[in-house]
Amino acid sequence: MIGEIGQFALLLALLMALVQGTVPLIGAQRGIQSWVATAHTAVTGQFVFLAVSYVCLTWAFITHDFSVSYVASHSNTNLPLMYRISGVWGGHEGSLVLWGLMLAGWSLAVSRFSKGLPAVMAARTLAIMGLVSVGILSFTLFTSNPFEPLFPVPADGRDLNPLLQDPGLVLHPPMLYMGYVGLAVPFAIAMAGLIDGRLDAAWARWSRPWALTAWAFLGAGIALGSWWAYYTLGWGGWWFWDPVENASFMPFLAATALLHSLAATEKRGAFRSWTVLLAISAFSLSLLGTFLVRSGVLTSVHAFATDPDRGLYILLLLAVVVGGSFSLYAWRAPAVRSHARFDPVSREGSLLANNVLLTVALAAVLVGTLYPLFLDALGLGKISVGPPYFDAVFGPLMVPLVFLTGLGPLLRWKRMSATEISRRIWHTLVAALIVGAVLPLLLMGSTTVMTSLGIGMALWLAAASLRDLWSKLAHRRRPLAGLRKLPAAYYGMLTSHLGLAVLVFGITMVNTFESERDIRMAPGQTHEQGGYTLRFDGVRPVQGPNYDAQEALITVSRDGRQVTELRPQKRVYWVQREPMSNAAIRTRFSHDLMVALGNPMGGGTWSLRVYHNPFQAWLWFGSGLIVLGGFIAAADRRYRLLNVVAREGGTDPARESGASRPATAEGGPS
Amino acid sequence: MSPRQKRRLAGVLVVLIGLSAASALALNAFRDNLMFFYSPTEVMEGKAPPDHLIRIGGLVADNSFREMGEDLTVRFVITDTAENVPVEYTGVLPDLFREGQGVVAHGRLGSDGLFRAERVLAKHDENYMAPEVAEALEAAGYTGHTGDGGDYDR
Known part of the structure; x- marks a missing residue:
């Protein structure tokens, strides 16, 4: 009924x-x-x-x-x-x-x-x-x-599939869908703007909070998915460049570019048609993601029930949306081209470079994700593109991107002399690079060029962002009172950029210094890793609400003192009968220690996998800051008090002041 | 050319150089990191290049699983029911690894015919099989259940 x-x-x-x-x-x-x-x-x-x-x-x-x-x-x-x-x-x-x-x-x-x-x-x-x-x-x-x-x-x-019986299911999909679906709003606003023939500052201002909110949800969804994969699905990895992960990451990259392009469109009337293109792309990529995940062309834990009809239908929907919106774009965009002029060294210039880098990164991910599918569809062989490809392309692209993220807010709109900006930043940049080279040596005892560069860029971004904040306050008589005068959009940007710095620091440290050992342990045996001594105290059966499990007891000590006990489990759910590992993690400020239970090897001996991941928690903290920044910026009063009719064609006070002062308090969040 | 045009040209050139560098980077990484999939039949026909990172897939043959000693090294056979490929792997096997189950292994084929796996993947749903594996089995004439995603039996 x-x-x-x-x-x-x-x-x-x-x-x-x-x-x-x-x-x-x-x-x-x-x-x-x-x-x-x-x-x-x-x-x-x-x-x-x-x-x-x-x-x-x-x-x-x-x-x-x-x-x-x-x-x-x-x-x-x-x-x-x-x-x-x-x-x-x-x-x-x-x-x-x-x-x-x-x-x-x-x-x-x-x-x-x-x-x-x-x-x-x-x-x-x-x-x-x-x-x-x-x-x-x-x-x-x-x-x-x-x-x-x-x-x-x-x-x-x-x-329910045992893999999904996890708190991750409660949070990850709804957040992700909120992001995917939310991107329909900037898309619809862009379409309406194209039909209307007006893509002015008011239009961009109206679109921004929606794009920001959707972007923040999408980011939260991706981060939660990554966290879930880290502690349960994937034996300790937080990102695999799996096509399904890429499917959610591509619209996120497009939406990130969209936010920055929207900022320039709102403040300076620049990049109008490009902004529209990004709004279309971001939503099309969420549909593409849905197609990839649901059509069954991918082998993945996400492709639950597959059916060729469904894939065909989504492909058709995708074709209608992409075809329709691009046709409308081709027809109407020439009428709304922007004529804003700016020099290469300017806020617009840095936002443009940011967009180019994000687009190239997006294209690299797209090629790596779709190329195997095309080859397969054409019957030219089955290939897969491994994580090394994505790491090799993505890493080098992130270095200039993070540099520009720090630089952009320091630049003036329209034009700035290259000498002036270099005079202002060079000591911060040099200091960040030197500390970046030394810090991994101090913390971990070794480093590589990419590691030093990654840490250096993270430090540069954090320092440049904080310096920018200080420069906004320093000229006031009571700097702390000035904190309240800065708009929420600025704090949003600051939070997100600092989050990116934390994230880049964490990713660089984890990727360079993580250690993974597969070991075999008999009860009473010990294993040393990452400064810890792990003693295997055997396995006992336990029961959950709808599963039976084998639970290992591992006593962890450091410098001869017991610090904790870890209890990784191997579960068998009653109905679907498939085994599933639940890792046990000890999270600290500077590292995670993680143990997963492998297979019984006879005589009470088990195989175990032990990870030591330096600064893993920084990934989650950084991601959290990035998302939080998006929500803070979306809550800016400016977006709520808008009265489009009054502003139509009129002057925008923020725009005028923005052109004359260095780095006014309004660079959009990123 | 006016100064403005010169600046524009310089800007366009910088973007072009950046894009070409990025594409070169991507294509290079792409070429080095493509992994082709081979079925056991194709491996036995000599189609798989030795000492290249490739993927093979099939079923873990019954009674083929052996532990090789103290260091978690195991050997087993991947079969598409027509041909067999012996595989060696050191490390913890995935939860769903067992004889008769579909697996995909990443690794290199030695000149001695032994496939040294660096990663072994088994899928998470018992009724589900990687499409490559299902196709490899069908190509080899296997008629058993190759999975359909595991919907409820209606």
Whole structure:
């Protein structure tokens, strides 16, 4: 029964999305006010019906309604409540309902926060989002119906994949989807701007908080996924350049470029058509990501249930979105070209270089991800592109990128003399490079060129960012009181840039100095690694809510004193019977110690894998700062107080002051 | 040329040089890091180059798993049911590794015919098999269950 209600609500939501995607567009074109106004009503209706549908599916999970096929495939009477609620997005069909619900949620937010916007512009934006929703919801209903009935009703469900029974499932997919779907907003705004023929400062200002919020969610989703992979899925690795990881990383790179390009468009009217192109690309890449993950062309833990029809449908949707938006772009973009002039050494120049680097990095990831698929599709052999390729390309690209991240905010808009800026920064840069060369030697006893460069750049970025903050305060009589005067967007940028510095430091240290040992241990034996002594005290059986496990006890000591006990587990879930390792981690400021239980080797002896990862926690802390910065910037008052009509064609006070002072407090967050 | 045009030209040149450097970097890394996949039949036909990093895949042959001593070195045979390739690996095997299960191994083929694996991957779903492995098995005439992603049996 609950299934039928859910399905019916889903169908109604699709009808609402159809209305939302067509009527306002026609109304805006023909100038029919009442048709334009339907956009907001349709958005609310679609959201309500999707929420009902979503609640029905969740209820079916909670009450073990195995007459719904999806529930029977992804749940079980022994499954803890937390995983029954999050199990809704533990498979393909439910993920799509969540996708749809989030898209409707974003639409609702756009509808509510569009008061200061011309009605036609808001209506077109919502209509484009409605069309995207039609694509997603029809895909859900016609190829991946989550409410498909199952008869006869089984006594019990097949259970959720054990790999997904982890707190990571509760957080990672929703955050990631919020980011993926959120990128539909800047995309829709760009489309509406193209139709309207106006991509001015007001347009960019309206787009920025949406792009920022979506970007921050996407970043949070990726970081949480990486963390999850680190502690459970992948035997201690935090990033594998797996095609599925790349699928989420590519829209993130595009969105990062978009944020920076939007900053220049808003402040200086520069890069207009490029900004639009990035908005299109970022959303297209999220759809491509969905296609890659869901079509089954990839071998991955993420490709749960695969079906060629679905892949074809998403490919079709992708073709319509990409084809449609690029055609519109080709048709309209020449009319909205910007004519802002600037010198190579200027804020715009650094943002342009940043965009070039991000785009090249994106292209490198795209080639590495898609090339094997093309070769396979053409029958030219099965290849895979390993992590060394991505490391070899990505690392060198990050060095100038991080350098520019530090430099950009110090530059003036439009023009700055190269001598002046070099005079200001050279001592900071040299100091950072020297400390970067020495610090790894002091901490770890060795270094390489790339390591020193990585640490040096991280230090440079942190120093340059803090110096910039100081230069904004120093000329005030009471510097600390000046802290309150700086806008949130500036603090957002500062937080994110400092987060990037921390992240780069962590990645460089982990990648250079991580150690991994596969060992065989009998009870009572000890092993030394990273300054720790690990004593294996045997394995005992334990029981969880829906699994049995072998749990090892490992006593860890340092300098002869016991510091902790680690208990890695090897679990076997009752229903699906597949073994799964749960590593045990000791996290410290300067390193992680991680132990994973391997296989029994007879006579109480086990194989174990031990990792010592210097500064691993800095990755999570840095990522957290980057994401936090995005949210802080999106909360800037400037975006809330906007009154587009008043600014249209008029002067923008921020823009004028920005051109005359060095590094005013408004470089967009990054 | 006016100074402005000169500056522009310089800017374009810098971007071009940067892009070419990046492409060269990427292509070079690309060439060095492509890993081709071979089935045991292809390996036995001599199609796989020795001492190159390649991937092979198939089923772990029954009764082929041996522990070689104290240092976690193991040997087993990867088969596509038509041909067999002996594999040696040192380290902890993945959770789902067992005889009869589909695996993919990264490593190098020695001139002695022994495949020295650097990584062994087994997939996380019992009903699921890497597409390469499934195809290799089908090409070799194996008719058993090669997996469909593990949906609920309707």
